[in-house]
Amino acid sequence: MGLLVRTWNLYHGRTYPKTGGTYLERMARLVSLDAPDIVALQEVPLWSLGRLERWSGMQAVWAVTVPNFLGPVARIVSDLDPVRVRFTMAGQANAVLLNPHFEVGKHDAYVMNPEVSRWEAITGGRQRRVCQVVEVGIDDRRLVVGNLHATNNPDRAKVEVGLAAEFLRGAERVVLCGDFNVPRFTVPDFSPPIAGIDQILVRGLQLERGPDRWPRERRRVNGHLLSDHAPVEAVIAWS
Secondary structure, three states, X not given: OEEEEXXXXXXXXXXEOOOOOOOHHHHHHHHHOOOOOEEXXXXXXXXXXXXXXXXXOOEEEXXXXXXXXXXXXXXXXXXHOOOOOOHHXXXXXXXXXXXXXXXXEEEEEEEOOOOOOHHHXXXXXXXXXXXXXXXXXXXXXXXXXXXXXXXXXXXXXXXXXXXXXXXXXXXXXXXXXXXXXXXXXXXXXXXXXXXXXXXXXXXXXXXXXXXXXXXXXXHEEOOEEEOOOOOEXXXXXXX
16 A cells, blocks of 8 residues: 655745636645645645645644734635735745544644744745644554645755754654745655755655656646645655
């Protein structure tokens, strides 16, 4: 048996290039359509968190990275003009979707840059960066998933990816994935990275297939691409 794992930066449901529409529900349904086992998401607007399970049919756990100061009107305001509105106004989170038959264990969120104030996060001056860590029970064994969205600065991102690996040091079987924001960065003791900044790395496990990026046609809608990132997926041996 292999575990199908995916990671995707949802870009708040926007398209690339940006258009006047957002497709967050469609993206959540697309990435979960063929019943993957684990899906790690980044840049998920806070208003959508309570809808993820209904859209995907999977268990959802999340960690807030940017608070929402607009309250319930955040979705309305951000949908008015997806091209120009600053999406951090709606807040955002990392989220992990899990096979409904899996047992969800301990869930933590490690802040990479605790010096960033709430005001900086809200105004978009700097974003709080978090590594979400979820213990998953599968067939009486444990797997730990780390979901990271690192700073959009390669030098800082390298430090944050290293910190994320350190947070996961004590786990026997580990998947570290997400938007690393540094291309092809090697993490000691983990599987090799692929080209690009979106990664699925494993330790204590074997890869049966991938990681590979989705082809563009798989996420194309009305002539535009869903998100400015392609989903990355891998199959991990589990027997």
